[in-house]
Amino acid sequence: MQWFDALVQGVLLGGMYAQYALGMALMFGVMKIVNVSHGDLVILLSLVGISLSSSFGLGPFTVMVALVPLALGLGWLLQKAILNKVVGEDPLPSLIATFGLSLALQNLMLQIWSANSRSLPGGGIESKSIQIGGIYIGLLPVIVLVFAVALTWGLDLMLKRSRFGRALRAAAADVEAAAMTGINPRRVYASATAIAVGILGFAAVFQSLRSTVAPADGGAQLIYAFEAVIIGGMGSVWGAFIGSMVLGVTQALGFRIDPGFGVLAGHLVFLLVLATRPQGLFGKA
Amino acid sequence: MSGPILSTHGLIARYGDFQALYGIDFEIAAGEAVALIGANGAGKSTFLRAVMGLLPVAPDMVRMEGSNIGGTATDRMVQMGVAIVPEGRRLFAGMSVEDNLRVAIDQAERLGRKGGWSLPRLHDLFPILKEKARTPVQSLSGGQQQMVSIGRALLCQPRLLLCDEISLGLAPKVIREIYAALPEVRAQGTSVILVEQDVGLAKQASDRLYCLLEGRVTLTGRSIEVTRDAISQAYFGGSHAVV
Numbered sequence: 001m002q003w004f005d006a007l008v009q010g011v012l013l014g015g016m017y018a019q020y021a022l023g024m025a026l027m028f029g030v031m032k033i034v035n036v037s038h039g040d041l042v043i044l045l046s047l048v049g050i051s052l053s054s055s056f057g058l059g060p061f062t063v064m065v066a067l068v069p070l071a072l073g074l075g076w077l078l079q080k081a082i083l084n085k086v087v088g089e090d091p092l093p094s095l096i097a098t099f100g101l102s103l104a105l106q107n108l109m110l111q112i113w114s115a116n117s118r119s120l121p122g123g124g125i126e127s128k129s130i131q132i133g134g135i136y137i138g139l140l141p142v143i144v145l146v147f148a149v150a151l152t153w154g155l156d157l158m159l160k161r162s163r164f165g166r167a168l169r170a171a172a173a174d175v176e177a178a179a180m181t182g183i184n185p186r187r188v189y190a191s192a193t194a195i196a197v198g199i200l201g202f203a204a205v206f207q208s209l210r211s212t213v214a215p216a217d218g219g220a221q222l223i224y225a226f227e228a229v230i231i232g233g234m235g236s237v238w239g240a241f242i243g244s245m246v247l248g249v250t251q252a253l254g255f256r257i258d259p260g261f262g263v264l265a266g267h268l269v270f271l272l273v274l275a276t277r278p279q280g281l282f283g284k285a
Numbered sequence: 286m287s288g289p290i291l292s293t294h295g296l297i298a299r300y301g302d303f304q305a306l307y308g309i310d311f312e313i314a315a316g317e318a319v320a321l322i323g324a325n326g327a328g329k330s331t332f333l334r335a336v337m338g339l340l341p342v343a344p345d346m347v348r349m350e351g352s353n354i355g356g357t358a359t360d361r362m363v364q365m366g367v368a369i370v371p372e373g374r375r376l377f378a379g380m381s382v383e384d385n386l387r388v389a390i391d392q393a394e395r396l397g398r399k400g401g402w403s404l405p406r407l408h409d410l411f412p413i414l415k416e417k418a419r420t421p422v423q424s425l426s427g428g429q430q431q432m433v434s435i436g437r438a439l440l441c442q443p444r445l446l447l448c449d450e451i452s453l454g455l456a457p458k459v460i461r462e463i464y465a466a467l468p469e470v471r472a473q474g475t476s477v478i479l480v481e482q483d484v485g486l487a488k489q490a491s492d493r494l495y496c497l498l499e500g501r502v503t504l505t506g507r508s509i510e511v512t513r514d515a516i517s518q519a520y521f522g523g524s525h526a527v528v
Contacts, residue, residue: 182363182392
């Protein structure tokens with residue numbers, strides 16, 4: 001029962017990781033842009049959300065309604081102002097540019113919010129739970145998982161079926177050939193990054209409801225998102241979702257073995273996948 | 286015939302320090318097919334890339350129906366009715382045949398371009414594309430890939446189609462199949478610029494031809510009138526000949 005409980009908690013944790021990983025799956029997996037500031041953007045959005053909540057007394061879902069459009073705008077600006085100038089065959093320039101952005105964001109956040117940990121008051125939903133057959137399941141983690149599934153489903157459908165999704169996949173495959181069919185690659189990329197960061201708007205609300213956030217916390221989110229995308233396989237949105245589940249479950253099982261072993265267990269599984277199936281579980285060889 | 290749909294005037298293009306085109310004067314009328322022949326490195330592909338906005342050129346070096354359009358972004362060129370079948374086909378790897386074609390249909394819709402090409406009509410022209418609709422493009426044969434590339438360009442509903450070595454590396458039978466599609470393209474009123482290594486094929490498929498040598502035009506004339514001798518002169522060097 002103890003292990004089954006760990007499995008359930010792991011899947012729920014995976015729901016949170018999936019929300020970090022989806023934007024990464026789009027940017028790193030599809031567009032091949034390495035955004036090192038991914039985690040810092042989650043933290044920035046979380047802190048903005050917390051400030052909105054405390055200044056205007058907004059509930060968590062009202063904060064979400066405000067935060068997601070803000071995140072979309074932030075992503076669009078990130079691509080227009082920085083990433084469109086450095087995208088190309090070589091992934092190094094985008095890595096360096098966003099590494100710089102990551103440092104700048106962390107220091108900006110320290111300046112504004114100080115190094116203290118904060119969280120978003122959830123009006124009680126963060127502590128509600130349901131008991132099913134001897135297992136306590138938190139209401140909030142279930143909501144997180146439901147959102148994660150819905151976002152994954154929506155993103156996957158958009159990529160596969162919509163005009164925008166086809167244009168993005170075309171631009172990712174061959175930017176010049178995409179332009180030859182009338183696509184404006186910069187505009188498509190700006191919209192894609194807007195969506196990638198927009199999803200972080202959801203992640204930010206849930207992250208700051210579940211636990212506390214502080215300006216230096218972005219690194220962990222970045223690593224988990226990277227690991228989930230690589231475990232799942234580059235270019236596959238559901239792969240990133242499954243990768244998040246693998247990571248969440250491994251960590252939860254690891255925590256049961258030893259509280260200090262959880263995070264390490266996740267990294268070990270990541271290394272194992274990288275060593276035995278480098279294209280990822282759902283990647284094409 | 287009316288004025289040229291597209292013309293170049295002293296077109297110069299370079300790759301960094303290397304100058305590839307030294308002042309090309311060129312024109313093509315509406316509905317005309319013009320072949321561009323020349324040895325490897327003569328600047329044929331560079332010429333198409335420069336026209337298509339894939340290389341920086343000065344605005345007054347390329348004119349379309351009287352307006353200066355040199356250096357216009359490639360996606361804007363498509364919007365104005367110019368499409369290209371690029372060298373090496375440049376299909377979207379990882380996407381199916383149908384999705385590759387749908388990208389062009391999507392953009393033509395977005396850009397408000399109307400024309401006679403549709404998926405069913407393309408399937409009539411190249412039936413294999415219907416059969417292979419769900420196949421990822423990278424698992425097609427070279428000839429089939431070329432058909433997708435041509436189809437993708439046609440679905441941009443061009444008034445002017447640029448074809449860059451569409452016969453390269455293909456079997457003679459497949460080349461005939463692909464060139465058999467050209468009359469139907471032209472029947473649409475579409476002008477065609479053909480870059481072709483095979484001089485016989487180029488003469489046959491075009492109204493006029495230009496021969497390039499080291500970035501300069503060395504021969505121009507009506508395809509049925511230029512002689513083999515004049516072409517080999519222009520192809521390999523010697524004095525500029527006009528027939």
